Every structure is written in C-alpha cells, then in structure tokens.
Amino acid sequence: xALVLDKEHIPRHIAIIMDGNGRWAKxxxxxxxxxxxxxxxxxxxxxxxxxxxxxxxxxxxxxxxENWRRSKTExxxxxxFLDIFLQCNLKRLIKNNIRFxxxxxxxxxxxxxxxxxxxxxxxxxxxxxxxxxxxxxYGSRQEIADAARKIAEEALAGRLVxxxxxxxxxxxxxxxxxxxxxxxxxxxSGEVRISNFLLWQLSYAELCFPKVYWPEFKRQNFEEAISxxxxxxxxxxxx
Ligand code: IPE
Ligand code: IPE
Ligand code: MG
Numbered sequence: 708x709a710l711v712l713d714k715e716h717i718p719r720h721i722a723i724i725m726d727g728n729g730r731w732a733k734x735x736x737x738x739x740x741x742x743x744x745x746x747x748x749x750x751x752x753x754x755x756x757x758x759x760x761x762x763x764x765x766x767x768x769x770x771x772x773e774n775w776r777r778s779k780t781e782x783x784x785x786x787x788f789l790d791i792f793l794q795c796n797l798k799r800l801i802k803n804n805i806r807f808x809x810x811x812x813x814x815x816x817x818x819x820x821x822x823x824x825x826x827x828x829x830x831x832x833x834x835x836x837x838x839x840x841x842x843x844x845y846g847s848r849q850e851i852a853d854a855a856r857k858i859a860e861e862a863l864a865g866r867l868v869x870x871x872x873x874x875x876x877x878x879x880x881x882x883x884x885x886x887x888x889x890x891x892x893x894x895x896s897g898e899v900r901i902s903n904f905l906l907w908q909l910s911y912a913e914l915c916f917p918k919v920y921w922p923e924f925k926r927q928n929f930e931e932a933i934s935x936x937x938x939x940x941x942x943x944x945x946x
Contacts, residue, residue, distance in 0.1 A: 710927075710931065712760065712930060712934060712937065713937050714760075714761070716937050717761050717762055717933065718762060718889075718890035718891040718933065718936055719762070719763045720763065720764035720765070720766070720886070720887050720888065720889045720891075721757065721764070721765050721890070721891045721892075721893065722766040722768070722889035722891070722909065722912065723753070723765065723766065723768065723893045723894075724768045724893070724895070724901075724902065724904055725746055725749070725750070725767055725769065725921040725924075726895050726898055726920075726921055727898075727919070728742030728921050728922060729742050730896065731745070731920035731921070731922040731923065732745075732922075739781060740780075740781065742920075742922055743784065743785060743788055744788065746921045747788060747791075747792050749921060749922060749924050749925070750767060751799075752925065753765070753929055754805070754837070754839055757929070758805070758836065758837045760933070762837065763887075764840060764887065764889075765838075766810075766840040766841075766842060766886075766889065766905070767840070767842065768845065768904050769785075769789065769841050769843050770789070770811075770844055770845070771844075771846055771902060772812065772845065772846030773846065773903060775815070786816065786817050786819075787820075789823065789824070789841075789843065790820050793823045793824070793827045797827060797831075800827070800830075800831050800834070800839070801830070801831065801834070804835060804836035804837075805831060805837045805838070805839050806831050806832060806833075806834040806835070806836070806837070806838045807827045807830075807831045807838075808828060808839070808840045808841070809824040809825075809840070809842075809843055810840060810841070810842050810850075810882035811842055811843045811844040811845035811882065812844050812846070812849060812853075816843070816844050824841075824843065840883075840886065842904065842905075845904070846903045847901075847904055847905055847906040847907065848903055848906070850882050850883075850907075851881070853880075854877065854881050858872060858880055877907075878907070881907060881908070883905070888908045888909070888910065888911065888912065889905065889908060889909060889912045890912060890913065890941075891913050891932065891933070891936045892905075892909055892914050892915065893915045893916075893917065893929075894914075894915075894916050895916075895917055896919070897916065897917075897918040911943055913935075913939050913941065915932045915936065917932060
C-alpha cells in the first residue's frame, strides 16, 4: 500500500545507523562482506528517495571509530568498498547536484581511501541540492573531545573568552559545523542503541528502530519511518 506523506513536514535532516549487514549475510550463508556490498546499493536507493522527497541532509553512519575492533579482513574490505562506492557514484552526485561531506577522524584510514573522501568533497562542494554526509571513522565522543581541545587552544591563543561558550557556538567546533541537527534518526536491524553516533546533535531527534537489516531497507521502509516521524509530536520541552 502506498504511503501518503505530508510534503510540508518532511524531516530536513535524517541520520541513519546502517546496521545488520553481517546478520543479513549470515542468514543467507554468505560472507559478512557480501552484506556490506548489498548495503551499499541501499545507500544509493535511499539517497535517491530522500532527494525525491525533498529531504535536505542525510547522514549515514558507515564506519565507527570502534569498528577497527573487527577483523583485519573486514576493515580492509570496508575501506575498499568506500573507495569503490565513491568512485562509482561521483557522476551521479554531480548529475543530481548532491554535495558530499565526510565527518570523522583521518587516522588510521588508509591514504587512498582518505584521498577519495577529500576528492569527492572537493568535486561536489559547489552543489546546492541534497547534502549527503558520510560518518566514516566517526565517533561522537572523539568529536566532542576534539571540540573541547580546539576551544581550549582558541582560548589559550586569546581568540576566545571561556565565558562566551554556549550551546550555539559550541556546535561550530563540531565536525557537523553548519549542518542543522537531525530531525529523525533511523537505526535498522532491531538494535536499540546509539553506538557513539551524533550524541550532541541527536538531543531532540525522533528515534525510529525498524526491525529490518540494512540490506533489506528499501524505499518503502524509509517512507514508513518518515510516516512514523510525521505521527509524532515534537515538544522540545514545551507543553
Ligand atoms: C553495519 O552492519 C555496517 C557496519 C557497522 C560497518 P554490521 O556489520 O554491524 O552488521 P551486524 O550488526 O554484524 O549484523
Ligand atoms: C554502528 O554499528 C556503527 C555503524 C553502523 C557504522 P555497530 O554494529 O558497529 O554497533 P554495535 O557494535 O552493535 O553497537
Ligand atoms: Mg552491527
């Protein structure tokens, strides 16, 4: 059944924790990396769907700072997949006027993969349509600690007065500077946790935990999550 979405209340920013690739593959008796490969196709589809609906920002959690705890084989493959994904999608990003941004720490991403992230950002930076943000080697506590360090350095250099720090300008020291906070967070696979993702930025996001693995998350599931968002009442502390 087709969903009717209220076009006036499409979330401006949707953040997605793409989870369940490994379990999806396991159920199909495939290697975990096959789950990641299939998952990449869903990213393309969800970007198209978001763009068509008028969403302005989509952030995908693709690799966390904690994911280095996985096997060398799996992390190496995920670096390769990132490179291939960006290489294959550059033309589409340009054609669809999509701006690409990466958030996360540089080390220890291999040089070739880091260069691809930087190049893709540079090649799409003038685009004015949807902003596609990839959280890659991203950890929210690290992001907040990095912000605290930058603020301390600014203060020491005499460019900033500690008493002037507030919720608004603190955000300018985060990797997500200039990007509005997510309105909706979707985490697939049935896990109900945040896993060190956008802790500051998700303060008032609506949370949605569909029970499908990321490789099976299609446009219909995405629209269902938006529909659920549209049935919520956001109060922001007021009554
Ligand atoms: C999400 O799927 C992708 C990454 C974290 C890179 P997982 O690989 O975590 O899949 P599960 O949770 O093991 O099923
Ligand atoms: C979160 O998924 C990170 C990404 C989706 C990139 P994980 O599968 O790594 O999270 P945990 O370990 O289940 O919390
Ligand atoms: Mg997982």
